[in-house]
Amino acid sequence: MRMRALFAGIGVLLIVLAGDVLAASDVRSVRLWRAPDNTRLVFDLSGPVQHSVFTLSAPDRIVVDISGAQMTTSLDKLALANTPIKGVRAAQRSPTDLRLVIDLSAPVTPKSFTLPPNQQYGDRLVVDLYDEGASTAPELPPTTIASEPVAPVTPAKPNAKLPPVPGGKRDIIIAIDAGHGGDDPGAIGPKGVHEKDVVLEIAKELQRQINAEKGYRAELTRTGDYFIPLRKRTEIARKKGADLFVSIHADAAPKSAAFGASVFALSDRGATSETARWLADTENRSDLIGGAGSVALDDKDRMLAGVLLDLSMTASLSSSLNVGQKVLSNMGRITPLHKRRVEQAGFMVLKSPDIPSILVETGFISNPNEANKLQSRSHQQALARSIHSGVRQFFQQNPPPGTYVAWLRDAGKIAAGPREHVVSSGESLALIAQRYEVGLSALRNANDLKNDTIKVGQTLQIPATTLASQQ
Structure with missing residues (x-):
């Protein structure tokens, strides 16, 4: 009986080992x-x-x-x-x-x-x-801003390292980010079209249009079919000295009937719609495909780093909402819109505190009709023109100091006329008036305000200022 039990045990062991091999x-x-x-x-x-x-x-x-x-x-x-x-x-x-x-x-x-x-x-x-010589940034513990883990980012002034162009009038630099790439195809359309391919074509066309205009220069975060982690995309924009970061996507929705273009800015208080929340979760998961990199805030302690990020993010969020609304309005002239206001969600690719950043959803590639349009060269060109128009309008009203466009405006060759400001969290009417160097009463009158109460997301008209007051 003992021998039979022993042989039976050996037989079970061999079956287990064979199972491991298989x-x-x-x-x-x-x-x-x-x-x-x-x-x-x-x-x-x-x-x-x-x-x-x-x-x-x-x-x-x-x-x-x-x-x-x-x-x-x-x-x-x-x-x-x-x-x-x-x-x-x-x-x-x-x-x-x-x-x-x-x-x-x-x-x-x-x-x-x-x-x-x-x-x-x-x-x-x-x-x-x-x-050899390439950066392989180590993984670092994240710090937390607005209840979402955010990898530390080195604050820097846009264009701080860029030498001025002859005459001291530099170009405005737009970083264009084609989403996904490489082993991350993004959303896949009904006939197998990949988001990564469509958005790269739109990004290249947008770059071509921007570079054709004096005073502007567009830089791509990726120029071919390869993967870049979300954090590295904004790091590339920062190294290019970008004044604006535009991430281009063509996502999918749970229902194929969903349609329309959208523009997103970062949210510090959660998503503004269920679609925005779902899209942000989908985009942020793409780093799980390729691994996530991060950069360090080397010379600051973690508490101070969080405060600096929070302050600079608040400042750039207002500009992000402003340029986003201009882009959205122009896109609405050539394609249906999913929502008529800039939505906000926790997209990781937008978490660049020192650079105004928007994410443009050019349409839903999961919708058969929109997937066909997104593959059309003429529609890609029209989308690029609408994004370009919104970006140009924003910078004509808000040109960074020292740029050729700022020189044109100050020389009276671009009207220093009315501007728009989208109210963000923590702002007051007095603070906005001070920022744009206009009188508080003039700001009230331009917006038919009976008092100084304003709401987050409200669009204010900034009255024209004299050239003397801008110098």
Whole structure:
């Protein structure tokens, strides 16, 4: 009886071990993207794995050991041109232990992580190879502003590091951010059209139109099909010295009947509609596809950092709402609007405290009719023109000091006429009058106000000021 029990136990153990072997995850496919400063490899898996990465030199190569995996795809068809990768090879060290070797033509710094399944992909292993000299910002504990975790951001004055153009009249710089990219396709339309492709075309057209106008320069956060974490997008804008950050999207909604363009600004008190809340959650989750980076507020303690962020975010939010309303009004002339006012939600990509920032939803790619329009070259050009018009109107009324547009206005070549101001939290009528250097009574009269009571989100007309008062 004891011998029978022993053999039975051994049999159960062998079945369990065999089950573990069979449970090894398959590496089903490999995808590759090249970004300006790094190369990303994504290994699509049938289940979770454990892995380790180390580097070898002479010759340079990266070794990735994956426990609980086996290779079921070919590595021969990867597009390795313009990357530091010479080749990728694999060897099965045991039925469940896989070794990948990435042969290199130049030294790189690897960073790797695994990702759980989401709506678009299953389990993934991501290996980022950063070129020499590229920044690989470490993950830092977040600080919290307005009940949402916000990674610390270094406050800086826009264009502080930019040399003035000859004559001291610099360009106004617009950072244009095409959403998603690379292994994050964004929303997918009824016929398989990807949001990342549509918005990149609109962004490039907007850049072309802006750069055709003297006194303005547009910079793209991404110029091709590669992924950039949400935080790095605003970091790129800051390094470019941007006066405005415009993020372009074409999202999906739970119901395919949803239609219309929208413009969003950051909210410090929650979303203004259920759609805004849903879209913000969807966009912010995109960092889970590619991992999230952050930058440090090195020379400030965390409490002071939070205060500085809060103050500067309040200042830029008013401008964000102002330019957002102008963009929305112009878009309403060429496409239906989802809402006729700028909505507010907690989009992570808008959390750049020192730069006015808006997110433009050009339409719902989940709607078959809008998906067709969004792929049309003529509609893309019209959308870009409407965004450009709103941006131009805002800066003609609010040109940053030292810019060519400010010089035109002060020289009387652009009317220093009435301007609009969207009231944000914490502002008073007296504070707004002081900001625009107009009399409090003149501000009341321009807006038919019987007292000094104003509401958050209210649009005020700022009366014209004399050129002398602006100098």
